[in-house]
Amino acid sequence: MPLTPAFEASVYKTRRDEVLRRMREMTSGPAIAIFPAMPVATRNSDVEHPYRAHSDLYWLTGFEEPEAVAVLSTQGDKPFTLFVRPRDKEKEIWTGRRAGTEGAVKNFGADQAFEIGKLGDELPRLVGSARTLFYRVGGDDPEFDSRVAKLLHALRARARAGVNAPPRIEDPGQIVHELRLRKEPRELDALRKAVQLTRKGHLACMKACRPGMHEYDLHALLERDFREGGGRGWGYYPIVAAGENATVLHYNDNCMPIRDGDLVLIDAGAEYDLYTGDVTRTFPASGRFSAVQRACYQLVLDAADACIAATRPGETIEGLHEKAVRILTEGMVKLGLLKGEADQLIKENTFRRYYMHRTSHWLGLDVHDVGSYSIDGKPRPLEAGMVFTIEPGLYIASDEENAPKELRGIGIRIEDDILVTNSGHENLTVSIPRSVKDVEAACTR
Numbered sequence: 001m002p003l004t005p006a007f008e009a010s011v012y013k014t015r016r017d018e019v020l021r022r023m024r025e026m027t028s029g030p031a032i033a034i035f036p037a038m039p040v041a042t043r044n045s046d047v048e049h050p051y052r053a054h055s056d057l058y059w060l061t062g063f064e065e066p067e068a069v070a071v072l073s074t075q076g077d078k079p080f081t082l083f084v085r086p087r088d089k090e091k092e093i094w095t096g097r098r099a100g101t102e103g104a105v106k107n108f109g110a111d112q113a114f115e116i117g118k119l120g121d122e123l124p125r126l127v128g129s130a131r132t133l134f135y136r137v138g139g140d141d142p143e144f145d146s147r148v149a150k151l152l153h154a155l156r157a158r159a160r161a162g163v164n165a166p167p168r169i170e171d172p173g174q175i176v177h178e179l180r181l182r183k184e185p186r187e188l189d190a191l192r193k194a195v196q197l198t199r200k201g202h203l204a205c206m207k208a209c210r211p212g213m214h215e216y217d218l219h220a221l222l223e224r225d226f227r228e229g230g231g232r233g234w235g236y237y238p239i240v241a242a243g244e245n246a247t248v249l250h251y252n253d254n255c256m257p258i259r260d261g262d263l264v265l266i267d268a269g270a271e272y273d274l275y276t277g278d279v280t281r282t283f284p285a286s287g288r289f290s291a292v293q294r295a296c297y298q299l300v301l302d303a304a305d306a307c308i309a310a311t312r313p314g315e316t317i318e319g320l321h322e323k324a325v326r327i328l329t330e331g332m333v334k335l336g337l338l339k340g341e342a343d344q345l346i347k348e349n350t351f352r353r354y355y356m357h358r359t360s361h362w363l364g365l366d367v368h369d370v371g372s373y374s375i376d377g378k379p380r381p382l383e384a385g386m387v388f389t390i391e392p393g394l395y396i397a398s399d400e401e402n403a404p405k406e407l408r409g410i411g412i413r414i415e416d417d418i419l420v421t422n423s424g425h426e427n428l429t430v431s432i433p434r435s436v437k438d439v440e441a442a443c444t445r
């Protein structure tokens with residue numbers, strides 16, 4: 001794990017200061033916020049999954065080691081406490097160097113640092129002096145939830161001794177996730193690098209694909225290109241789906257043969273400085289779309305283009321989804337997939353037979369990034385600096401008896417990463433081939 005943060009330490013300090021400012025604004029009296037690391041996950045037996053930091057903790061500190069806890073306090077002259085794994089000569093021989101408490105202060109800007117083993121002693125002191133505890137119950141670590149619950153229980157048990165548990169608990173996501181939703185210029189730089197590596201991987205797959213290869217052959221190219229150039233690898237497990245596998249939304253066996261006449265759907269994004277791209281392209285294994293494939297593809301592309309063109313501050317993700325659904329549903333009727341009036345088919349959700357997911361999600365440190373989609377029950381207006389996906393699709397199951405035979409087994413998705421700008425939008429992934437012509441050209445051997 002890096003012993004220094006990706007950005008200069010002042011970046012994280014500015015973020016923490018803003019979080020503390022908002023904590024003060026939301027509360028009266030002392031408040032503290034606790035951000036635990038992601039737990040280490042076992043893959044099998046004594047093999048662990050590669051460790052990936054918790055995005056909130058990473059955004060606040062740049063710290064990537066496991067077994068860490070960041071605490072922010074609105075009181076006193078040490079607003080930022082970081083609990084970290086201790087330096088340990090023997091363990092470091094096995095698992096690599098650690099920042100330790102000294103590095104936490106020197107490189108990560110902690111006002112004070114403790115070894116993680118001291119958490120049980122220090123946390124009651126920090127929490128016991130607060131009127132509001134910002135902690136995301138039901139976050140990503142149930143064990144830490146139970147640790148916090150036990151701590152509150154212990155504090156309440158000491159009420160007669162004058163100790164108080166904070167009477168108010170708030171979700172720090174209200175602050176941190178709102179801030180993460182609007183990307184800073186340096187975050188956009190990282191996203192652009194992620195997107196560059198993502199582009200390389202997708203282009204390599206289009207170029208290399210031949211009938212007779214397997215899905216894993218293309219998966220291997222993605223793994224290579226997502227690492228070369230300093231990428232961390234994928235930001236989410238890639239989907240490489242040939243033929244009817246493309247109609248399975250979260251297919252990721254990536255093991256089947258690719259046949260002549262198949263469409264290949266690849267949904268894959270590289271991660272750079274923990275920011276991830278999220279791109280889907282669908283291309284013909286043979287290099288040329290058949291007439292029915294082209295008609296289906298063009299429909300999905302039309303929906304994507306219309307949504308992208310409409311993206312500007314003030315527009316909503318809900319509004320874009322409705323636009324995609326309208327275009328796709330009208331197209332389903334033209335293709336003979338559905339019969340009837342588009343209005344009725346939309347009202348009765350009949351279109352969901354072939355388009356069953358939403359059109360967009362936020363994108364950033366997490367592939368399904370944080371930030372609420374509605375405010376006071378209404379769809380949230382887009383603002384400059386927000387990044388999200390537009391990913392309409394069309395999925396015709398191979399056993400869908402309502403569909404014309406020649407369309408069965410076709411699965412198509414086109415997904416781009418869109419930055420909202422003051423004047424409208426920027427498609428960060430526009431240079432990854434999208435049009436029929438460009439896709440076929442990219443598949444040319």
Ligand SMILES: [Mn+2]
Binds near residue numbers: 278361389391415
């Ligand atoms: Mn996506």
